[in-house]
Amino acid sequence: MEAPTPALVVQPGEAAGATLSDGAFELLADGGAVSASRLTLTTGADGAPPHHHKLSHEVFYVLGGTMLFRLGDTLTTVGKGGLVIIPPGLPHVFGAAEGQEADVYVVLSPGIERFGYFERLAEISRGEAEFASLMPEQDRYDVHFDDIPDWRSAPSS
Numbered sequence: 824m825e826a827p828t829p830a831l832v833v834q835p836g837e838a839a840g841a842t843l844s845d846g847a848f849e850l851l852a853d854g855g856a857v858s859a860s861r862l863t864l865t866t867g868a869d870g871a872p873p874h875h876h877k878l879s880h881e882v883f884y885v886l887g888g889t890m891l892f893r894l895g896d897t898l899t900t901v902g903k904g905g906l907v908i909i910p911p912g913l914p915h916v917f918g919a920a921e922g923q924e925a926d927v928y929v930v931l932s933p934g935i936e937r938f939g940y941f942e943r944l945a946e947i948s949r950g951e952a953e954f955a956s957l958m959p960e961q962d963r964y965d966v967h968f969d970d971i972p973d974w975r976s977a978p979s980s
Contacts, residue, residue, distance in 0.1 A: 831855075839938060841945040845869075846919075848945065850938050858934035860941070861886075864925045869918040871944070872954070873971035876911050879931040883907040883917070888925035892917045893971060896978045914969040921975075931965075940964040 831852055838849040838861075845868035851859040858879075864870055873893070883890065885905045892899050892907055893916045900920050901907055909915050919925035931937070940960065946952035961967045 841938075841941050842949075843868075843945050844948040844950075848941050850941060852934065853938045854934045854936040856932065856934055858931040858937055860929050862925075862927050862929060864888075864919040864927075866924050867919055867921050868925075869916070870925075870927075871917060871966075873914060873916040873969040873974055874966050875914045875969055876909075876931070876965045877967060878911060878965045879933060879935060880911060881909040881915075882930040882932070883909075884928045884930075886926040886928055889920040889923040890917055890925045890927055891920040891975060893974045898975070898977045914971060916969075916971055916974045918975075935965045937964050937966070940966060 833851050838851050840850070841848045846862065846864040849861040851861065862870060870890075883892075883901070883906065885901050885903050887903050889900055889902045890905075892901060894907070894909065895913055895915070940957070943952060943957055943960070947954050947957070957966075958968070
């Protein structure tokens with residue numbers, strides 16, 4: 824009989840991190856069954872460019888503050904203790920709500936090694952790299968960018 828896969832335990836201070844111009848990112852698990860991270864955003868900061876995933880579900884649990892999500896054509900705010908589950912294929916974008924900071928736990932399942940993506944986003948946020956440098960990496964990180972201008976405004980009917 825094969826030995827079971829060992830449990831993953833990440834102690835405080837052991838997570839890899841990336842500093843953003845308007846927040847911070849901690850990578851708790853990268854790849855395998857899940858990718859898990861914690862994202863803290865300063866007041867009103869965007870969390871990621873508009874995108875969708877072809878393979879993974881993305882789960883957000885708001886630890887503190889208030890998040891704003893654009894889920895397809897729906898704009899919604901989610902406060903502390905709220906949960907959002909985004910299925911593959913749904914265009915979405917998120918950030919801290921206007922006038923609010925946000926602290927959110929994010930899980931992608933199945934997991935995809937994405938820390939390189941977050942490091943690149945951090946470089947872009949600090950002006951050290953161009954957004955275009957991520958375009959060839961969309962399949963690698965299962966982050967497929969969508970054109971949603973002015974995402975914080977409700978779509979017009």
